[in-house]
Amino acid sequence: MFGLTTLGAIHTAISIVAVVAGVIALARDKTILPGTTVGQVYIWTTVFTCLTGFGIFQHGGFGKPHMLGILTLLVLALAAVAGRTQLFGRASKYVETIAYSTTFFFHMIPGFTESLTRLPAGAPVFSGPDDPGLQKVIGVVFALFLIGVALQVRRLRAATSMTRMAGLA
Numbered sequence: 001m002f003g004l005t006t007l008g009a010i011h012t013a014i015s016i017v018a019v020v021a022g023v024i025a026l027a028r029d030k031t032i033l034p035g036t037t038v039g040q041v042y043i044w045t046t047v048f049t050c051l052t053g054f055g056i057f058q059h060g061g062f063g064k065p066h067m068l069g070i071l072t073l074l075v076l077a078l079a080a081v082a083g084r085t086q087l088f089g090r091a092s093k094y095v096e097t098i099a100y101s102t103t104f105f106f107h108m109i110p111g112f113t114e115s116l117t118r119l120p121a122g123a124p125v126f127s128g129p130d131d132p133g134l135q136k137v138i139g140v141v142f143a144l145f146l147i148g149v150a151l152q153v154r155r156l157r158a159a160t161s162m163t164r165m166a167g168l169a
Helices: 006-029 037-053 064-084 089-116 132-168
Strands: none
Touching: 006 037, 006 089, 037 064, 037 089, 064 089, 089 132
16 A cells, blocks of 8 residues: 555554644644643654654665654653753753654654655655655745744743742732
8 A cells, every 4th residue: 555564554554643643732732741641642652653663664774764763762752851850940841842842843754755755646746755845845844843833932931921920929
């Protein structure tokens, strides 16, 4: 199906669950919260997406997708450390929030790339990952990511201000 191996199909199914969980978390909570069920589903399916991706070598050997998987796992670890410790001081909540959102953006890169270079079957939208049109799509997704992060930071700042004001009262 669409040139996917069995592992590729499993990997794709897990990644779709991760993306749906991420969309639900972002729509409902405006962030990915690891303490919620949807946040946990997002985090663990993202981990499994990365791990299953390491066994896929459709384009030769170890490549950019594998590096993105490693980077995603490192950013997830950073988010977990920031959320569970005060390693980053007052910036910990910001680091955690931005890191989880960054992993969601990372899902979008292969998601759009693989979908738009395979679908529709027989006549995909783009010829390959280096197609200039696809690069523009990823650029737009990156711009949306930056806007989303800016809104999250603004929301965190407002919550911090309210907390400080409540502490003074």
